[in-house]
Amino acid sequence: MNLNIIDTAFTVELYGFSGTAVNKNWMETGFALMNKMWAEVRAANLPNKGINVWVYEEMDRMFAGVELAATPSNDTGLERKLVSVARYVYYKHVGPYHQLKNVSSKVLAEVKERGLMVGLPYLEIYGHWTEEVGNGVVMEFEMKEPCGPPGGFLLLAQGILPCQT
Numbered sequence: 441m442n443l444n445i446i447d448t449a450f451t452v453e454l455y456g457f458s459g460t461a462v463n464k465n466w467m468e469t470g471f472a473l474m475n476k477m478w479a480e481v482r483a484a485n486l487p488n489k490g491i492n493v494w495v496y497e498e499m500d501r502m503f504a505g506v507e508l509a510a511t512p513s514n515d516t517g518l519e520r521k522l523v524s525v526a527r528y529v530y531y532k533h534v535g536p537y538h539q540l541k542n543v544s545s546k547v548l549a550e551v552k553e554r555g556l557m558v559g560l561p562y563l564e565i566y567g568h569w570t571e572e573v574g575n576g577v578v579m580e581f582e583m584k585e586p587c588g589p590p591g592g593f594l595l596l597a598q599g600i601l602p603c604q605t
Contacts, residue, residue: 443550444530451524452563454493455481455512456505458519466502470494473504477518481506484516492566495523523563529556 456477461469474492481488487509495503503521512518529551533543551558 442531443547443554445527445556446530447527449524449526450528451522452493452507453511454495454503454505454521454523455486455508455516455518456493456503456521458497458501458503458521461500461502464500466496469502470504473502477504477506480516480518481508484512484514486512486516493523494564494566495521495561496564497561523561529558 457473459469459473474494489507489509491506493505493507495505497503503519505519505521529547531543531547533540535543548558
């Protein structure tokens with residue numbers, strides 16, 4: 441796997457919705473929040489970067505949002521979330537969506553093998569989706585997790601997959 445430890449801060453301002461993943465049903469919760477967010481973004485005709493970002497947080501909370509081209513001038517009903525982390529593990533998958541669960545498991549196994557610990561929150565960034573004949577949906581997927589050595593984490597209000605060595 442091509443994992444990278446990034447020591448440069450990552451910050452992103454997102455607009456969307458948060459919720460609780462009942463029974464840890466992350467996929468259903470994420471899609472519901474994402475669909476609600478896109479309905480609001482389209483209804484308000486808000487220019488945006490078009491990339492879905494899912495933020496996984498403590499206590500089975502998650503946030504689905506998008507970067508807007510500018511701060512909204514009126515109340516859109518969207519929640520604002522500023523996500524920032526100083527150091528993180530980065531991995532990018534380009535391939536079929538159905539491989540994500542397996543890819544994520546491999547990423548976490550390699551992080552553990554390198555002697556790092558990961559924590560919450562972390563981000564999944566869902567990029568460009570295309571259809572490939574005979575291969576189904578192919579997508580770009582980025583994972584950013586705060587990480588650190590066993591026994592310690594960066595304390596972040598919000599982040600990517602935090603990491604320490």
